[in-house]
Amino acid sequence: MDFPGGIKMAKEAKTNAMRILERQKIPYQVLTYECGEFIDGIHVADLTGTPRDQSYKTLIMEGKSRAYYVFVVPIEKEVDRKAAAKAVGEKSVDMVHVKEIQKVTGYVRGGCSPLGMKKQYVTVFDESVRNFEEIYVSGGRIGVSLKVPVEGLLKTTRGVVADVTAG
Numbered sequence: 001m002d003f004p005g006g007i008k009m010a011k012e013a014k015t016n017a018m019r020i021l022e023r024q025k026i027p028y029q030v031l032t033y034e035c036g037e038f039i040d041g042i043h044v045a046d047l048t049g050t051p052r053d054q055s056y057k058t059l060i061m062e063g064k065s066r067a068y069y070v071f072v073v074p075i076e077k078e079v080d081r082k083a084a085a086k087a088v089g090e091k092s093v094d095m096v097h098v099k100e101i102q103k104v105t106g107y108v109r110g111g112c113s114p115l116g117m118k119k120q121y122v123t124v125f126d127e128s129v130r131n132f133e134e135i136y137v138s139g140g141r142i143g144v145s146l147k148v149p150v151e152g153l154l155k156t157t158r159g160v161v162a163d164v165t166a167g
Contacts, residue, residue, distance in 0.1 A: 015140030016106075016116030026152035031136070031145040035110075041075030045136070048145055052076055055136040055145075056129070058112045060104055060121075063090035068104055070123040070157070072114050072137065073165050077126070080166040087124050087162035113140040114157050123157040125150075126165050 014022075021028045033047040045055040052075060059071045059079060069088050071079050085093045101109050106118040114123055114137055129135055129150045137153070139146040153159060 015113070015144060017113040017138075017140035017146060020115050020156060021146070021148065021152065024152065024156050026149065026156060028149075028152075029147040030139060031147065032143055033145070035143050040110075044145060045075060048136075050136045050145070050147075053128075054132050054134070056126075058114045058138055060096040060101055060112065061093040062096050063088060064092050065090060068096065068119075068121050069093060070114055070117070070121045071126070071164055072123065072129070072153075072159070073126045074128055077128075077165040079164055083162070083166075084124065084164045087160070087164055088122055107138075107140060108142065111138055111140060111142040111144070113138045113146070114153065114159070116140055120158065123159040124164055125154065125159050125161050127161050127163045128165070129153075129161060 031048045041055055041057040045052045055075045056072050057075050061069050061071060063069060071084055073079055081093055085091060096104055098109050101112060105112055132150055134147050134149050136145050136147050
C-alpha cells in the first residue's frame with residue numbers, strides 16, 4: 001500500500017520494536033523511507049509526510065550517577081537538561097556520545113527506538129505527547145518509522161511523562 005510522499009507499508013523484516021508491540025498487542029503502522037545514512041527527524045517527517053509536531057526523537061542521556069536514561073521529545077525541540085535531570089532524580093544529565101549509542105542501546109544513530117533496547121532504561125516522554133493519541137517514533141532501523149498509540153508506548157516502555165523540553 002502506498003502513502004503520500006513515497007511511503008510504503010513495509011513488508012520487510014520486523015525490528016525488535018515491532019515484535020515488542022505485537023507481543024503486547026499494541027497496534028502500529030510502519031512507514032518506510034529511502035535513506036542511506038543518518039538524517040534528522042525533521043527530514044524524516046518531511047520525507048514521510050508525517051506531522052512534525054507529532055514526530056518524536058529518542059535521545060540517550062547519562063546521569064551523574066552513570067545511569068542511562070531515554071528521553072522521547074518532539075523532533076523540533078531540544079531537551080532541557082535541568083528539567084530532564086530533575087525528572088529522573090539526577091543532579092545532571094548529558095547526551096551520550098554518538099559513538100556510544102549502539103553499545104548502550106543496540107541501535108545506531110538515526111534508528112534508535114524507545115522500544116527494544118538492550119536493557120530497560122528509565123524512559124521519559126515529553127509532556128507534549130499528551131496532546132496526541134498517536135505519535136511517530138523510530139522503528140529501530142534507519143528508514144523505518146512507526147506510528148504508535150501514546151498509551152501503548154507508555155505501557156510498553158514503562159514510560160513516564162514530564163516537561164523535559166526547552167522553549
